Amino acid sequence: MKYWITYCLLTIIICSCSKSEDITNNNDAYIPIPYQLEVPQHFDQLLIDPIIPFDNPMTEEGVSLGKRLFYDRILSVDNTKACASCHMPQNGFSDSNKFSIGVSGNFGNRNSMPLINLAWNFDDKYFWDGRALGLEHQALEPVTNPIELENPSWSDVEDRLNNHPEYPNLFNQAFGTSTITKDLVTKAIAQFERTLISGNSKFDKFLNGEATLTAQEQEGLNVFMDEERGDCFHCHGNPNNPLWTDNQFHNNGLDATFTDLGLGAVTGNPNDNGKFRSPTLRNLAYTPPYMHDGRFLTLDDVIEHYSSGLQNSSTIDPLMKKVEQGGVQLSEEDKNNLKAFLLSLSDPSFINNPAFLPQ
Numbered sequence: 001m002k003y004w005i006t007y008c009l010l011t012i013i014i015c016s017c018s019k020s021e022d023i024t025n026n027n028d029a030y031i032p033i034p035y036q037l038e039v040p041q042h043f044d045q046l047l048i049d050p051i052i053p054f055d056n057p058m059t060e061e062g063v064s065l066g067k068r069l070f071y072d073r074i075l076s077v078d079n080t081k082a083c084a085s086c087h088m089p090q091n092g093f094s095d096s097n098k099f100s101i102g103v104s105g106n107f108g109n110r111n112s113m114p115l116i117n118l119a120w121n122f123d124d125k126y127f128w129d130g131r132a133l134g135l136e137h138q139a140l141e142p143v144t145n146p147i148e149l150e151n152p153s154w155s156d157v158e159d160r161l162n163n164h165p166e167y168p169n170l171f172n173q174a175f176g177t178s179t180i181t182k183d184l185v186t187k188a189i190a191q192f193e194r195t196l197i198s199g200n201s202k203f204d205k206f207l208n209g210e211a212t213l214t215a216q217e218q219e220g221l222n223v224f225m226d227e228e229r230g231d232c233f234h235c236h237g238n239p240n241n242p243l244w245t246d247n248q249f250h251n252n253g254l255d256a257t258f259t260d261l262g263l264g265a266v267t268g269n270p271n272d273n274g275k276f277r278s279p280t281l282r283n284l285a286y287t288p289p290y291m292h293d294g295r296f297l298t299l300d301d302v303i304e305h306y307s308s309g310l311q312n313s314s315t316i317d318p319l320m321k322k323v324e325q326g327g328v329q330l331s332e333e334d335k336n337n338l339k340a341f342l343l344s345l346s347d348p349s350f351i352n353n354p355a356f357l358p359q
Helices: 002-028 041-046 060-071 154-162 167-175 182-194 202-207 215-225 263-267 299-308 332-343
Strands: none
Touching (some): 060 167, 060 182, 154 167, 154 182, 167 182, 299 332
């Protein structure tokens, strides 16, 4: 009996010491610093805060880690490609190639979407066809895609990162664990991508009373807002929508028949065939070529499509009201004015922001 009492006392002491040691370790654990997004003042018109998941709060350490991962070629099967290989800062975090080139030299079949103001994509659907729900999930697919970063599995990437001399400590500081998983990798990348905010174009400065539009730019805005001329605002918003997109899915009259079903391939609904997400009109000066398949090399080509090149189909958006006559039939003056306005939405400070560039 005496031995049993002694054993119990020793057990209590050991457990108490272990508990005390755990508390000490927890108290000494690194606490990441909350990250404050730099939100342009006129974005308050959106009336909704940026989308930050409860299970992925933004921290200085998480954003820094995500930035490093975004530019690190370790995420590709042979260390030759990174996220930034197809989302280049100088191109508004898109690709100047019609289709991006994967590790083995294979081409995709869609143009790389620009990464701009993603924290306000309120329906939280990503890719041209909306197949990824959540920015964290968007980052999962390219790593194992056979025509992108081409890893056989995420476990291979996790092994490389876990055996890296620096990454385990960086993940411990950002997430409180040195065990690296794909979920933590994509959370870090998503944190960085949410910082990619563009709101300092000439037009933004005009709204803030810091710049004046030229007569041509002002008339271009009038064309944009005129239902009888440009009629652009239904899908791309107006000066009260600093995103310059509705982030919804539309068939904008590119094709009479579809080789790419877009949203329809995701939903299985034939009424969604040929629908693709409306990209932002911000930074058009840096993001050619245009459309989901990069078919238009210049902004003039895009404007001409809506002016005279609309193709009718069973799912064309009702907003393409003048499809029967090929488009809105803009005059040359209207086309030039519209182009001038659209270019005023480009933000040179965005593509040159050192916070977004590799160290």
